[in-house]
Amino acid sequence: MTSHTPATPNPAVIIPPNNQRRFSILRQQHPTTAPRYRVLVALGTLVVAAALLPMVYLVIRGAGAGVDGLAYVFSERTVGIALNSLWLALGVAGASLALGVPFAYLTTRTDLPGRRIWLVAGLLGMVIPSYLGAIAFIEAFGPVGAAQKLLEPFGVARLPSVYGYFGAWMVITLYTFPYVVLPVRAALLSLDPAQDEAARILGLSRWKAFFRVTLPQLRPALAAGALLSMLYALSDFGVVILMRYNAFTRAIYTAYNSTFDRERAALLAITLVLLTSVLVIIERKAAKTRGRSVHAGSRRKFTPVPLGRWKWPALMFCAVLVFVSAGIPLMVLGGWALNPNVTSPVPLRLDVLTGQTLLVGVLTAIAVGIAALPLAILGARSKSRAGRWLIGAAYLGNVLPGLVIGLSMVYFAANYAPSLYQTLPLLIYGCGVRFLPFGISSTQAALSGISPRLEEAARTLGDNGIKAIWHVTVPLAWAGVLGGMALVALNAMKELPTTLLLAPIGYRTLATQAWTAYESGSRALIGAPGLLLMAISALTLAVLLWRER
């Protein structure tokens, strides 16, 4: 998929390299000359070392607890928290698949009216930070929410509690199912319709053809989507705190924030990283067992599947999904933002907040864009074991929740790098580590799509090496690289825990402002910064999709 449209930043961007290798068909191999290769490996090692340095400190910190620490990790409480997290991750993955696969199918393969619009509306969840979604849900479905007031005249004394597992599971699912839609949609688009048609001709019904022919071929995409939802559920910070569900991130935050128990917070963080790593390994094994045949060469366009009498139920499904995931938060935040009675005791400088949010986004994107370069070139142009190891290590950022990255950076900087402590560079460093994988995979995808022969041709026409790269490779790869950087910026702007822990004194982004407003009980003050954040994210996503065109 990526090799045909080098500008496509998604979903390759969010799929770990192993899967990506399966997705790309025409990986270009190019024998890199030895000295250049060595420079790349050296630079890549430097980047990976920088990304993993704080983690090393976290491990040292946790190890400082010694035998007591080990007892703590295996205590009933820690095991309970681990099971809570695991249970949430599995529930979210299952529900995301259950929502994401039909949604992807309906908007990709059928004659659903307005399916492009439904697709975009369904993906809106990607620009709504999940913690804002959770706040809106509590407001709407909480014990004294709008839904309760609406139902009271009908004799509903009290809705079932929105707090706990149910609320956390529902909200996280609503904001992770797009991560299933994207890879599934990409896979559906790249499948050869001939197979499906052959199955139909041989007498299978549409349902049976889907389950026996199409679904098995979606397996890698399903595994990737499920993994992404699980990673998201494990690392989600705001929702589990707001919904009072005692998963790892909440327990770590409590240990850090109300007890600042350094060793225990570190131990819980390490346990979470181990749990996440196990899930990633299982996913890779699961996805590897069966490949799929992709015939990208000579496939025809699909004829859309007619929905017939399923048209209205399908429309209902899409409408409810979009209303719940995007409509409710927009209505709640909009109501707050437009409420004229709301005044802030502290002046709210939305312009400064917006500027600072954009600054974090853009600087992180630039930092990641540069840092990802050597690793992406290694990934795209060399098959060496060193390159694979380095990229694998850099992908750890995908596994590390923002809270853990922030925590390790605080420990590290406060003790060993006081001049970095509470500065913008440290914040960018933290966000950079967190979103480095996005940069690597999109740059790598962009580079993989460009045949090195084009460079060679330029060289035979008289350009020297660097000139050839500048004249040929850079312009071709630029759109893809920029798309990846936009995705990094989008995520860095939404990022809450890393920013909360690492921002310089007095430096607030729209995300941390909204969070602070909630914590100090002034819920209505979440409205304006929350909406602004969504608007900026939506613009970034629009740029991204427009680039993809």
Place this chain on the structure above:
Amino acid sequence: MRKFVLVVALLALMVAPSMAQEATAETLTVYSGRNENLIAPLLAQFTEETGVQVQVVYGDTAAIANQILEEGANSPADVYIAQDAGALGALAKAGVLAALPSDVIERVPAEYVSPEGFWVGLSARARVFVYNPAQVEALGLELPTSILDLTQPEYAGLVGWAPANASFQANVTAMRLQLGEEATAQWLADMVANGTVSYGSSNTNLNVAVANGEVVFGLTNHYYMHNLKKETPDLALEQAAFAAGDAGALVNIAGAGVLTTSDQPGLSQRLVLYLLGNSAQTYFTENTSEYPLVAGIETNPALIPLTDFGLPAINLSDLDDLAGTLTVIETSGALDE
């Protein structure tokens, strides 16, 4: 690509002015365990009157105290403002607070100052319970007279608390001193078993929840109700003190200390003295509905008289075993609910 560079340059220009202002004037770094809404207007007033810039780190009192300990000699903080005496005591014990001069200390009665002068109270606050009067009536409940009553079955699932909040934690420390370790741990465990609902570290969210009827009672500080009612006068929220001398009727302080690592102790002391000045003390009682500590400042008449809480059963400077309290609270499972 050129467009991209242009966008970045523009952004840098946009943000540069807000970043550059800090280096121009004298700047104090304050670590505040008190809520921004309560303290920021006062600090802004200080800047206006003195020209000294103040940059503030806000956080929960315990977290900020431990952050100072983690930073050690590298701490950029000059002044620490806490919402309870326990955290200040813990820092004093760790030796990171410098003794304050007598002109600062003498403004406040001795029971609200560290014996060695490491910290000083800025305002007093009382532990109370808030309740939703309509719900209390509907359920036919009696108001509790002791914090120990709340473990009874008739209060099951009806009480809210904020176990991650420093004021609650200080109350638990006081209980450990007054009732003993075992009885306190038992009380916490019984509360958890009785379905007490946690509102994390946010007393405001707890008070709102009581007014909304999510829970019927809330263990909290006295001033949240007053401040919420300023915005919404008809809020369904009342409060009362536990019986005088009860373990739940603690009068605590919000206070401040100057760090030994501060490179401008003089300026730091000036800020503390400012917070003990007549205008700041009036602000504390009028705007944040607390009890002023400086003689001659009239207490906000809306507040429950301080004498209703009885004589303090413990010395505030003994509340310094924050770590011990945090362990008891964590063990009880209160933070997991």
